[in-house]
Amino acid sequence: MSDLLVALGLVLVIEGVLYGGLPHLAKRLAAEVLSMPEQALRVGGLLAVAVGVAIVWLVRA
Numbered sequence: 001m002s003d004l005l006v007a008l009g010l011v012l013v014i015e016g017v018l019y020g021g022l023p024h025l026a027k028r029l030a031a032e033v034l035s036m037p038e039q040a041l042r043v044g045g046l047l048a049v050a051v052g053v054a055i056v057w058l059v060r061a
Contacts, residue, residue, distance in 0.1 A: 019026050033041065
């Protein structure tokens with residue numbers, strides 16, 4: 001459970017750096033996401049999940 005909390009904390013840090021430090025980039029990325037087709041977002045999301053699981057698996061193995 002502590003690993004999950006650490007992971008969530010790291011996500012918040014990374015997003016905080018993006019929104020707090022680079023707000024113009026965050027707005028541009030959000031606009032880009034709105035213009036993308038749903039299928040591309042779905043594939044990108046599933047790919048991110050697969051890469052994340054692989055990283056956790058490699059680190060924990």
